[in-house]
Amino acid sequence: MDWLQVYGQLLRIRIFEEHVNTLYRSGKMEGLAHLYTGEEAVAVGVCQALRQDDYITSTHRGHGHCLAKGASLDRMFAELLGRVDGYCRGKGGSMHIADQERGNLGANAIVGGSSGIATGAALSARRRGTDQVSVCFFGEGAFGQGILYEVMNMAALWRLPVIYVCENNLYNEYTPAGETTAGAMRARAEAFGIPAHEVDGQDVRAVYAAAERAVSRARAGEGPSFLLCQTYRFHGHHVGDVNRAYYRSKDEEEHWRSSRDPLPLLAGWLLERHQATPADFERLEAQVRAEVESAEAFALAAPYPDSGEVTLHVYA
Amino acid sequence: MDWLQVYGQLLRIRIFEEHVNTLYRSGKMEGLAHLYTGEEAVAVGVCQALRQDDYITSTHRGHGHCLAKGASLDRMFAELLGRVDGYCRGKGGSMHIADQERGNLGANAIVGGSSGIATGAALSARRRGTDQVSVCFFGEGAFGQGILYEVMNMAALWRLPVIYVCENNLYNEYTPAGETTAGAMRARAEAFGIPAHEVDGQDVRAVYAAAERAVSRARAGEGPSFLLCQTYRFHGHHVGDVNRAYYRSKDEEEHWRSSRDPLPLLAGWLLERHQATPADFERLEAQVRAEVESAEAFALAAPYPDSGEVTLHVYA
Amino acid sequence: MSTRSEVVAAPVREITFAQAVREALAEEMRRDPAVVIIGEDVAEAGTPFKVLSGLVEEFGPERVIDTPISEAGFTGIAVGAAMTGLRPVVDIMFGDFLTLAMDQIANQAAKVHYMSGGKLTVPMVVRTTMGATRRSAAQHSQSLHAWVSHVPGLRVVLPSTPYDAKGLLKTAIRDQNPVVFFEDKMMYSLKGEVPDADYAIPFGVADVKRPGKDITVVATSSMVQVALRAAELLEAEGISAEVVDPRTTVPLDTSTILASVGKTSRAIVVDEGYRQYGVTAEIAAVIAEGAFDHLDAPVRRLGAMDVPVPFSPVLEDLTVPTAEQVASAARELCGR
Amino acid sequence: MSTRSEVVAAPVREITFAQAVREALAEEMRRDPAVVIIGEDVAEAGTPFKVLSGLVEEFGPERVIDTPISEAGFTGIAVGAAMTGLRPVVDIMFGDFLTLAMDQIANQAAKVHYMSGGKLTVPMVVRTTMGATRRSAAQHSQSLHAWVSHVPGLRVVLPSTPYDAKGLLKTAIRDQNPVVFFEDKMMYSLKGEVPDADYAIPFGVADVKRPGKDITVVATSSMVQVALRAAELLEAEGISAEVVDPRTTVPLDTSTILASVGKTSRAIVVDEGYRQYGVTAEIAAVIAEGAFDHLDAPVRRLGAMDVPVPFSPVLEDLTVPTAEQVASAARELCGR
Numbered sequence A, B: 001m002d003w004l005q006v007y008g009q010l011l012r013i014r015i016f017e018e019h020v021n022t023l024y025r026s027g028k029m030e031g032l033a034h035l036y037t038g039e040e041a042v043a044v045g046v047c048q049a050l051r052q053d054d055y056i057t058s059t060h061r062g063h064g065h066c067l068a069k070g071a072s073l074d075r076m077f078a079e080l081l082g083r084v085d086g087y088c089r090g091k092g093g094s095m096h097i098a099d100q101e102r103g104n105l106g107a108n109a110i111v112g113g114s115s116g117i118a119t120g121a122a123l124s125a126r127r128r129g130t131d132q133v134s135v136c137f138f139g140e141g142a143f144g145q146g147i148l149y150e151v152m153n154m155a156a157l158w159r160l161p162v163i164y165v166c167e168n169n170l171y172n173e174y175t176p177a178g179e180t181t182a183g184a185m186r187a188r189a190e191a192f193g194i195p196a197h198e199v200d201g202q203d204v205r206a207v208y209a210a211a212e213r214a215v216s217r218a219r220a221g222e223g224p225s226f227l228l229c230q231t232y233r234f235h236g237h238h239v240g241d242v243n244r245a246y247y248r249s250k251d252e253e254e255h256w257r258s259s260r261d262p263l264p265l266l267a268g269w270l271l272e273r274h275q276a277t278p279a280d281f282e283r284l285e286a287q288v289r290a291e292v293e294s295a296e297a298f299a300l301a302a303p304y305p306d307s308g309e310v311t312l313h314v315y316a
Numbered sequence C, D: 001m002s003t004r005s006e007v008v009a010a011p012v013r014e015i016t017f018a019q020a021v022r023e024a025l026a027e028e029m030r031r032d033p034a035v036v037i038i039g040e041d042v043a044e045a046g047t048p049f050k051v052l053s054g055l056v057e058e059f060g061p062e063r064v065i066d067t068p069i070s071e072a073g074f075t076g077i078a079v080g081a082a083m084t085g086l087r088p089v090v091d092i093m094f095g096d097f098l099t100l101a102m103d104q105i106a107n108q109a110a111k112v113h114y115m116s117g118g119k120l121t122v123p124m125v126v127r128t129t130m131g132a133t134r135r136s137a138a139q140h141s142q143s144l145h146a147w148v149s150h151v152p153g154l155r156v157v158l159p160s161t162p163y164d165a166k167g168l169l170k171t172a173i174r175d176q177n178p179v180v181f182f183e184d185k186m187m188y189s190l191k192g193e194v195p196d197a198d199y200a201i202p203f204g205v206a207d208v209k210r211p212g213k214d215i216t217v218v219a220t221s222s223m224v225q226v227a228l229r230a231a232e233l234l235e236a237e238g239i240s241a242e243v244v245d246p247r248t249t250v251p252l253d254t255s256t257i258l259a260s261v262g263k264t265s266r267a268i269v270v271d272e273g274y275r276q277y278g279v280t281a282e283i284a285a286v287i288a289e290g291a292f293d294h295l296d297a298p299v300r301r302l303g304a305m306d307v308p309v310p311f312s313p314v315l316e317d318l319t320v321p322t323a324e325q326v327a328s329a330a331r332e333l334c335g336r
């Protein structure tokens, strides 16, 4: 594994979201933007273990999942800006980006709403005789949604090649997960006989290792797995969520930003083992920034869909 | 505890259902009849541990729950026959009997559909400062319904005085529970930190003892419990389900009927310990049969609601 | 009786509505390995209505999939399977249980194609039931097709005969979009002529079930049978009623309906859903607007009574439109 | 700003729609300890729309209850609580999430009173939102009030002003039946006069928001504001439009609507739900039948475009009826 290249992917998401933040604050982007900043290692670590034809389903906080699965920056920006060159011709927006060429079955604005879709993709892979694997990304808030238990039960019964990846960033919107989640999170999957693994979601190498095991298990037809990734969102629930002191402390945020940031963690590891030099990181960052800037410029210049599009694609 | 009187209650349900079966087969009763025969010890054992002002919610297989909570035979029959003297003026029928004077919040024809209601009754008891307890009866098929997990989570978080009583009779309609339930049933509750107890549902004394503990715990404000009662329905899923060999064997049925019937089990225990004589049982049976027959006669003679009733009670 | 034996039966045969549904499924499953059935008690049990009997024996448990009692979950699984190459046919035992799967049907299945800018498709069918008078009470007797008819992205089918059931279900399975297919429980044993040869009935094409000139009765599902009986009664009285069956509420064949009303200048709409904010409202509004200059009388709507369905047989029978009610409404409109 | 300060404000004050909702809740919670609020992020966060800000501080977490993301579960809990002495006000953040709670709303809450023969009651309110153009895309922008309006046993409320919101919410909380109360997100900051004194607005009483003589515009929720703007445009052109706001779709005040159309002999119905099989169909059908002899032109219906709500602002804005569209429909009907 080329971990410097992996670092580049974390950085790509980090800088993409920085730009989304600016676009939103400068009024160039409308709607809602749930930034993935701080959680990059989960999406990247998991998708490193996947093939292009493997499936993922994503969430309202989905930009990282899309990019990690290989989406291109320009069409991502275009979608967020509602332009016709976006992945969904501007009709989906931030919460509904889908990229079927790379197996991304789409972000979902219904919490837990994609758990059935991911499980169904696994059923379909099995039925069609492929060895594709399906990954369901979801936030710990989805533990509140009954459908998650319904589909985990069926995935376990039918030994489907699906991996449930919980991004536990400690908050459901503005409510601490502790106030919404009784018992141990991993027990929610173990109750169905699904093996559960707890992972440091800030350590991309740890996430990759755990995902690797779950993926081979799924490909081998040994059934579903559950990954509980402990992580944190560095920004608010969405870009508009600025005054958050009432639900989480500045100290807590500071702690995660300063000592649990997946990028410095991986960079430090690479430097220690002399697998990269400070110059490498500078080069990489310059390159990624340039890439992101030109992608954003492309999107800002891209046309809006014309009005005829509004009635297009209601039916296939 | 007067176990002979408890035996009388088991018998009351048993003979009531015998009559329902005959009413149905003779075409005097329409609709669906899901007989509780074989599972009597669960309802009776649990309700023995309850006060009249405690709440229960029931299922499509609910006649036993209603009777065990103190419903009168004549109004039960009248409801099943759609007569105005029924508990719901004939508007609910077999699957919707409610008896709020005795805390029975109603049977429910949606599998798992009453789990929210039972949990809400517990929330209400707490909020109103009473020490009432709420019991949710459900078949193991309800493990398929997401809402059960949603409300168990909240019950655990809020330490509500609710007891989830699972009647595991081994089948969801015509499908063995093993084909629909992954992992261990008790783990489904334990995942939320709810203490789970497995009980021989054919032994009314065991059910009562377990219910007693769960009820005192709930009354003391120590939170919810889960009882997994292993039981069996002696008849088909409903009265019309006659040819069942394709989903369960005659031998299996025979085994439960001959050696796991809650009535002989309790009777044997009473005889052994000389707490009752064969004569007592004969007297009791004659008395219950007479009671049931006159109740049935009352119901058969009772009037149907008049047509004006159809638009009554849509709104309070 | 096994599906195969039916298929080799005489050219013009009478089969039941249930057999027609089963034949459509069996023939499509033979034609296309991507078609799978998923739902509760669909395999060995063949559903409580025995509509699917024999299918698991022919196609095996990998294609006729028994599920836990998880309407939301297996509908969601079908959505994902449909997005990735299968053509699932979901079985929701009672239409009342659509309540549990509405998010997966209305927020997921119906919107995926549009939200993805046309890249993803969801070729799935949700088969479910409707219809009262079965003494099943308030939670097993509803006809909730108005809900799904309200949601863009879904197609909604309401067959009224064995012939239509088979032809429309084939179209539903072959369609690239999510389709909700309503079968009236009370019609499963209804017999009708169904040819041997493969045929499919296009969506959005109403069928004039009986021609007439004095009044148009637009009816759906089992209410078509009620309307036909009413037409018999009326004929005896010299009133010639035309019975129009839209067959699909989405898409709705407004031109056939309006052509009929243009001819008769009187219309009644009969549907077994609740009357308030139901399917009769849309169709009546379409007629009132589109045939404004032709109508000699206001459009009359007959739906299920706006009450939860009562158990008591004497009450339940009052809640569903009858041939006599349709006939008397027709008499009024025709000034008899 | 805290609830208390508002309550002691000047006799005739202008407050926002959001404040009106909050005042109704605060005053009812002070009056009746049985009233509790339950939903996601309702306590400290006061909902993402900040509608409930300050309530947990006054009434405490035992009465303003934060839940997990479990719409079906906490709605079901509210049903059980309502059956046993509480008056829960459920908060469903986005109306699109009603899909998840439909079983508890339509099969449980709506039917318990009837199924129990009148013994049990379910005095609960489900507050939820509706309305597009907030750039929230297909799963956060729907107006699904047609679904619940179709279900007997539910009452359905659609306030269009701060005054109506406060008065109708009080009635909803005091009602013995399950009530679904729709708040248009886009109106939360709308200001209007709201008296200090306690008042309640009865259900089933339409409000003529603007008198007129040439044409009747029946509009709901935020479409009332659109209709009023259209009426301004039309007035300049010498067309006098009467704007009628039913305020509740169930019960529906047909007499006020028909009286208005009897006077104007022309009608437009505007609602933000999907047009197909939506609320405009029922109201248009009621008018077409009830005012048959008075109508000089067909009733026109304007609803949300029958497409999933697109994200792209340029597309989304096309999907919701505008004052200009209402005005031009009026011109046509009036033959201008």
Ligand SMILES: Cc1ncc(C[n+]2csc(CCOP(=O)(O)OP(=O)(O)O)c2C)c(N)n1
Pocket (backbone or CB within 6 Å): A034, A060, A061, A109, A110, A111, A138, A139, A140, A141, A142, A167, A169, A171, A172, A173, A237, D040, D069, D071, D093, D097, D100
């Ligand atoms: C079914 C449903 N209920 C409520 C919401 C509103 N909502 C959007 S995000 C969110 C919190 C989700 O928390 P989590 O799943 O932990 O994801 P995170 O935002 O933390 O990544 C909520 C309640 C929703 N989108 N869907």
Ligand SMILES: Cc1ncc(C[n+]2csc(CCOP(=O)(O)OP(=O)(O)O)c2C)c(N)n1
Pocket (backbone or CB within 6 Å): B034, B060, B061, B109, B110, B111, B138, B139, B140, B141, B142, B167, B169, B171, B172, B173, B237, C040, C069, C071, C093, C097, C100
């Ligand atoms: C939500 C829902 N889905 C399906 C059904 C149809 N149905 C009625 S009873 C039943 C099986 C229930 O099994 P279980 O919960 O174990 O109860 P039992 O009949 O064994 O007592 C099913 C599937 C229903 N009533 N509700």
Ligand SMILES: [Mg+2]
Pocket (backbone or CB within 6 Å): A139, A140, A141, A167, A168, A169, A170, A171, A172, A173
């Ligand atoms: Mg979270």
Ligand SMILES: [Mg+2]
Pocket (backbone or CB within 6 Å): B139, B140, B141, B167, B168, B169, B170, B171, B172, B173
């Ligand atoms: Mg069972």
